Amino acid sequence: MANGGPVEHGYPHLETVRAAVTALYRRLSYDTIHQFTSSVVPADVAFCDTDDLHLGVQRVARELVRHFRLPQARMIVAFRAMEHAANVELTAGPEYFVELNDRFRTHRRDIGAALAHEIMHVYLHRLGLSFPGTRDNEILTDTATTYLGAGWLLLDAYREDAASSQKLGYLTPEEFGYVLAKRSLVFGEDPSVWFTSAQAYTAYGRGLERARHDERQPPLTAAGWAGRRRYARDRRHAQAQPSAVAPDGGAYSFAPDTPGALRVTFACPTCHQRIRVPVRGRVRARCALCRTVLECDT
Numbered sequence: 001m002a003n004g005g006p007v008e009h010g011y012p013h014l015e016t017v018r019a020a021v022t023a024l025y026r027r028l029s030y031d032t033i034h035q036f037t038s039s040v041v042p043a044d045v046a047f048c049d050t051d052d053l054h055l056g057v058q059r060v061a062r063e064l065v066r067h068f069r070l071p072q073a074r075m076i077v078a079f080r081a082m083e084h085a086a087n088v089e090l091t092a093g094p095e096y097f098v099e100l101n102d103r104f105r106t107h108r109r110d111i112g113a114a115l116a117h118e119i120m121h122v123y124l125h126r127l128g129l130s131f132p133g134t135r136d137n138e139i140l141t142d143t144a145t146t147y148l149g150a151g152w153l154l155l156d157a158y159r160e161d162a163a164s165s166q167k168l169g170y171l172t173p174e175e176f177g178y179v180l181a182k183r184s185l186v187f188g189e190d191p192s193v194w195f196t197s198a199q200a201y202t203a204y205g206r207g208l209e210r211a212r213h214d215e216r217q218p219p220l221t222a223a224g225w226a227g228r229r230r231y232a233r234d235r236r237h238a239q240a241q242p243s244a245v246a247p248d249g250g251a252y253s254f255a256p257d258t259p260g261a262l263r264v265t266f267a268c269p270t271c272h273q274r275i276r277v278p279v280r281g282r283v284r285a286r287c288a289l290c291r292t293v294l295e296c297d298t
Contacts, residue, residue: 007160007167009174011210013139017175018272020131020143021182025271025289027129033290037187039149040067042194045112053105060112061098064119064150070126077115079105085168088118090125109196113153113168120145138170146171146179152191155180155200173199177207185211186270186290214269217251221282221295228297235279235298238262254279264298 025033044063047056054077061075073094081102089097098118104111120141124130129144131137145151155176157168167173180191181204195201216222218231231252238254239262252266262279271290277283279298286293 007158007165008172010172011175011178013171013175014178016131016136016139017143017171017179018267020140021147021179022272022289023129023131023140024144024147025273027127030289030291033148035069036148037189039152039183039189039191039194040064040112040116045153047108047111049108051108053108056108057100057111057115061096061115061119064112064115065096067150068119068123068148070119070123086114086118088121090121096122110153110157110166110168112150113157116145116150116153117141117169120148120150135170142169142171142176143179145169146176147183149183151176152180152194155203156195156197158200158203159197160199173203174206174210177204178210179207180204181208181211182270184208185215214267217266217269219252219264219266219277219296219298220269221297223297235262235264268292268294 040063044067045060047060057077058075061077062072065072065075071094073096076095076097078097078099079102080099082099085101085104087099096119098115100111100114104114124141124144129140131140142151142154145154151169154169154171155173157166158173158176159166169176171179184190192201192204195204216224216227218227223231234252235254252264254262254264257263257278263276264279265274265276267273268275268287268290270292271287273287273289275285275287275294277285277296277298281298283296283298284293285296
């Protein structure tokens with residue numbers, strides 16, 4: 001939790017974020033992910049200063065447990081002084097035990113964001129899905145929370161001005177915006193209407209621009225002129241030297257297919273699984289993992 005200190009920006013964890021999206025599709029399947037077409041809505045996690053603190057926390061926590069389709073169980077929430085925003089006890093259940101930072105006693109509007117991250121830890125623990133190392137596992141948790149419909153709360157908790165700052169989670173604001181945009185492009189949902197933080201709105205816009213950039217990479221037909229020109233140059237090089245060729249940047253790579261032919265491998269712009277198609281002009285590919293149909297010019 002960045003509280004008054006500097007907030008990291010940009011996309012330093014982008015490859016791990018993309019790997020997390022792929023892992024979610026592989027572990028949950030297309031059908032399960034599409035059970036989360038609707039995000040948590042503000043009214044369900046609203047928390048005003050006149051609410052009883054502990055009853056309000058339990059109400060918001062129960063709503064998040066319901067959203068993630070976890071078994072309903074008694075929610076025990078405590079407050080204590082700690083460095084991090086929150087902590088959850090990962091046990092077999094049936095109870096959920098969450099500790100929140102003492103600052104949330106007076107910063108109640110962000111309790112839903114802190115709980116969303118911790119309850120996602122429970123969800124992933126029960127799935128048996130994790131990444132090695134604390135950092136990568138926390139990035140997986142933030143990504144899953146966002147992609148499955150509650151991470152807009154984490155981005156909305158980001159506020160920064162000349163005198164103070166606050167950010168929850170391990171992703172940068174732009175990375176939260178990127179994952180939110182990925183979700184928006186799949187489900188046709190606009191989370192920006194729920195933001196109360198102007199900085200969150202800006203970060204989402206930048207993330208959306210980066211997400212759309214993924215959809216304009218060759219060999220996709222939506223690639224721009226410069227990308228198509230670079231792709232044609234790399235294809236000629238691969239045809240002249242028919243061994244595996246991975247051009248600079250790694251967005252795609254060529255390898256021999258049948259004698260005298262090539263195949264190109266590139267990342268699906270939705271789930272980032274690698275897709276292989278023959279190099280033979282216009283082709284339509286369907287990602288086996290997320291079922292996205294891709295128009296390609298190879």
